Amino acid sequence: MDCASCVAKVTKAVERLPGVSAVEVNLMAERLTLHLDAPGQPEAIEAQVAALGYATKRLDGAMPTPPAGAAPAASDYDHEHERADHHGPAAGAAGPPAGHGHSHADHEDPADAAKPWWATGKAKLVWLLGALVLGAYALSLVLPERLTYPLFLAATAVALVPFGRRAIALARAGSPFSIETLMVTAAIGAAVIGAAEEAAVVVLLFAVGELLENVAAGRAREGIRALANLMPRVALRLRPDGTTEQVAPERLAVGDLVLVRPGDRVPCDGVIEEGNTALDESPVTGESVPVARGPGDAVMAGAINADGALRVRVTRAAADNTIARIIRMVEEATASRAPTQRFIERFSAWWTPGAMIVALIVILVPPFALGWDWWTSIYRGLAVLLIACPCALVISVPAAMASGLSAGARRGLLVKGGAALEAIGAARTVAFDKTGTLTEGSPKVTDVIAAEGRGVEQTIALAAAVEQGSSHPLAKAVLAEAASRAIAVPAATAQSAIPGRAMTGTVDGVAVSVGSPRHAREANAALGALEAVLDRLEGEGKTVAVVLADGAVAGLVALRDEPRPDAVAGVAAITALGVRPVMLTGDNRRTGEAIAISLGLDAKAELLPDDKLREIGKLRERGTVVMVGDGINDAPALAAANVGVAMGSGTDVALEAADATVLKDRVTGVAELIGLSRATMANVRQNVAVAVGLKGVFLVTTLAGITGLWPAILADTGATVLVTLNALRLLAWRPAR
Incomplete structure (x- = not known):
């Protein structure tokens, strides 16, 4: 399948059939999924799709992930190699979601699937038409027109057979104003008024445009195919x-x-x-x-x-x-339409019939109002009809979106659809969870302060001895610190936990406890000079454990879930893009504010999941909000934001609730997502400007009599080529450094 126009044609044709609902056509995966109300209907679906020129292959149940190196089918001009996926009662169920363990890369004939673009059916049609047109033109230089004119008619007829057949099938299926209809009408009209040379050039340029769209669609799919190739063969x-x-x-x-x-x-x-x-x-x-x-x-x-x-x-x-999930996400994302794309599709639905009315006016009115002869008015009306082909406009958005999504996937930035990709770049605020998002997600020992007469290593050894066997994150951090310093941890006996207060035990006959400052005070342990140190450490947002030996203070162990190494750079990059970063955390206010100050962003702390939802609601009143998180408790906020972004190391719940995922698990990836979105939307605006601008120029020159039929189709084909090439530039997108 070539472009969004193919998707619209198949969707509309299948939706008209009785008992069919939930029709989805995925351009990148070349897959049709739908729900059937009764058994025995798949044959009717296949017949309807075949009438449009697309062959189908039914896929019953989940398909395996394709082997590495598999290539997608190369479509020819009548879409001989297209496939559709029908899941209904005939197959036993409604079927798995689109993309479930299946890629477009499977094909019955590997030799045919591996054909280069210049050997496909569409290319062969172009070569045949090109040979006929060039041959007729060469002979016209030495032979009289009455002998070469039939060659131009033959070239036109050769192309009009497949295109005309498709236009008739589309009209029957509910798409009377298709691009094929416009082109066939104009070509036949040109041949009738004696402009067969231009009619032949028109159909040749149209065939070239379809071939280029086919090549571009294949290039856009390469990103997905490259992901499948990451899997080893054995x-x-x-x-x-x-x-x-x-x-x-x-x-x-x-x-x-x-x-x-x-x-x-x-x-x-x-x-x-x-x-x-x-x-x-x-x-x-x-x-x-x-x-x-x-x-x-x-x-x-x-x-x-x-x-x-x-x-x-x-x-x-x-x-x-991971690979299968990425492939599935990208395939599903390309099927999701952005708001801009939906607007363009609605606009083009009115554009084509409107253009046919304008062309009819150009044919009928000027002979009476402006004194044109009928040949001139018909000729210019047909040219207007060709200029009205909306192909370049229709492909302008999905081509850019597909390239942007593929470019992001190659760099560990997965976005679940065009709507999310469009919204990310419009963000006014990026809200971060703290733990596991801005920070590493696990506490580490940052400071060890020994009491007078004690050594640092002795303090750690006592604390680690008591914490042995505990699964508490703080206990793990203390044991990791002892291991990193190669400290021999003595055995402890009579270990027990005082919930919310301390761990206790006996080490070499000494009663040792590791607990909160509150526990130390309740035990009447005098901190002395360490009191000021304790206040300073807590002011820095650190959790402080007091180590007691026989009731006396042996030292302090400070721990904190430290920011990720790139957190400062990531927050700064977001700020540089004109977006406000904020932190929403359930941690205590002192810790949250200390982390926020060190990273350079605002913070709201001590928030329960419901509180985060309320904060997201307040932020949305000021504009688009992107929420970044990684935990189960972040899932509601991720879903409530305009766009939810999950870190790659997050929970499955967060990944499913999010609209995008940063696989590389770095805070800078959020700024990269914003950059990718803005680059994609800039590309979309350029494409729309080219598509509409070229048509506007050629409309004026056509009505003025400066240009004729073949420049008119060139306006559409040329715009399609430019739009496609511009969209493919996004495949080379790289994050700004």
Whole structure:
């Protein structure tokens, strides 16, 4: 399928059939999904679509993810290779959502699917027409017109057979004012009034325009195909006896153990059980720096193992791994229309019949009002008809959106649709959750202050001894600090927890507790000179644990969930774009304000999920709001904002509720999303200006008699080419540094 016009034609034709509802046509995936009210109807659907020139292939149930290297079908002029997906009672159910584990890359004949653009049916039609037109023109230089004129008529007839057949089928299916109808009417009219030479050039240029649209659609799909190619062809599954077997990644099941050798691509989403390495995740997330991964760390499909051998336990089936989900999101996103696109489509629906009325007026009125002869008025009326072809205008928005979505996906910026992509760039406010979004998501020890007569390492050792075995985040942070300093942690006995207060235990006969300052005060422990230090640390937004040994203060351990390394740069980049960043957090006010001040943004703290919703509502009164979060408690706010953005490391709930995802898990990715949106919408405005501007110029020159039929179709074909090439520029988009 070539453009949004193809989508509209198929949708309208199928919607007219009885018992059909919920029709969705996905341009990028070349897939039709719908709901049927009774069995036995799929044949009627297929017949209706075939009448439009599109062959179909029924897909019963979920399809596997395509193998690496698979290529999409190359459509010829009558869309011989098109496919449609019908899910209804005949297949047992309404079917899975569009894109469920399936890509457009499957094809019955791999040799045909691998055809280069210049060998497709559409290209062959162009070569044939070009040869006829050029041959007739060459002969016209040496032969009389009565001998060469039939050659131009033959070239016109060759093209009008497929185009005319399609125009008639579209008229029967509810689209009487299609682009094909305009072109066929103008070409036949030109031939009738003796302008067969120009009629031949008109159909040739129209065929060239369709070929270029087909090439552009293929280029736009390359981003999705490149994602599918990230999956390796084979995976090494470990048998219970320690040997390996080669299997397709699609055959891996949750719980399988996989060997990933140095240099291999990770074939699944999973968790490392054994081995340490540096993973190159740039193909998936766009993050250029390899990241260290070891036992217990999660890995994603498509990442490249740089050095050490890994044993990875599969946690997601192939149809639900990172690559499959990205492909699904991008395919579904390209099917989602932006408000601007919906407006253009509504406008073009009135444009074409209106243009035919104007063309009729140009034919009928000037001979009486301006004294034109009938040949001139008919000729110029037909030219107006060709200028009215809305193809360039219709493709101007979806071409830019598809390119923008693909460019973002290549760089770890997933947007679920054109509406979200359009809205992000219009944001007035970006609201951030704190924990796991602006910060790392887990506390770390920032300061260790020993009491007089005690050492720092002794203080950490006592605290770590008591915290051993606890799953509390603060306990894990203390144990991690002891490990990083290579401190030997002594054994503790009689460990117990005082809920909300402290952990206690006995270390080498000494009663030790690690708890809040309130617990220390209740135990009548004198902080002395450490009182001022405690106030300072808490003023910096840090959580302070007081370590007591036999009732006396041994030291202070300060912890804080530290900002991400790029948080300051990310917030600054958003501010530089003229967007106001704010932080909405459930954390205490002192911690929230301390983090906010260090990052340079406003903060509202101690917010419950309901409070966040209210704040989002207030912000929306001032303009478009983008909410960024990563946790389950962020899901309501993500859904309530104009656009919800999830960080890639977030929960599945947040990822599903969000309209966009920053896979590289960096705050700077939010500014990149805004930049991508603005670049895409600028491209859309350029495309609309080119499409309308060229038509306006040629309309004036046509009515003035300066230009004729073939420049008129060139106005549409030329505009389509320019719009398409301009949209393809977005594929090379890179974030501003």
